[in-house]
Amino acid sequence: MIESIAEGLSNLHFLRPFWFAGLLPAAILLVYFGWRKRNVGNWHNIINPALLPFLIEDKDTEKGRKAQWNLGFLALSWVLCCLSLAGPTWQQLPQPVHKQDSVLVVILDLSPSMLGEDVTPSRLVRARYKLIDILTQRN
Structure with missing residues (x-):
């Protein structure tokens, strides 16, 4: 079974592989948002603890979880769009290029x-x- 999957994937080709370059901005944005989420800063030392939940989104709150789901959905959509634009195909056809x-x-x-x-x-x-x-x- 593993051999048939490996054989099937070896026949997978992309007609326009340059569209995978579109994954680079998505990766940069995901790293940036992940870094920003982790480095909220030392606001808990400055802001009154009673106001802190209203000013900083925490991943434990419902709003923070919703923001994480939205970011994940956006990233998944971006990857699927780049994958579909790359033109996956199982048969590699010769490109008709006429050059004299x-x-x-x-x-x-x-x-x-x-x-x-x-x-x-x-x-x-x-x-x-x-x-x-x-x-x-x-x-």
Whole structure:
């Protein structure tokens, strides 16, 4: 059974793995909020103990637990969104990339001298025919 799970996971590919970079801000925010929660500070030395529960959210209070659940739900949603945007797939298909290595640059003189009638057909028509011949030979 473990082998079939390992084989199934080895076939798992992601079409757009760069979306996993979106997990980095989520991790930074979770670390920041966790650090902020632990380092409330020494407010209990300064604030009257009767006012302290109303001013500082404690994880033991209902409001503090709700804030933790909201943060956890937000983090889970963020991870699931990044995972779905990465495009998980079980089959890796070849990407259809058409890249032609040979480049052709054609420079054609379109000045009025190309309209000269010294040769039949005109120089411009001859140049056009030559371009058509070059392009048909390339394909």
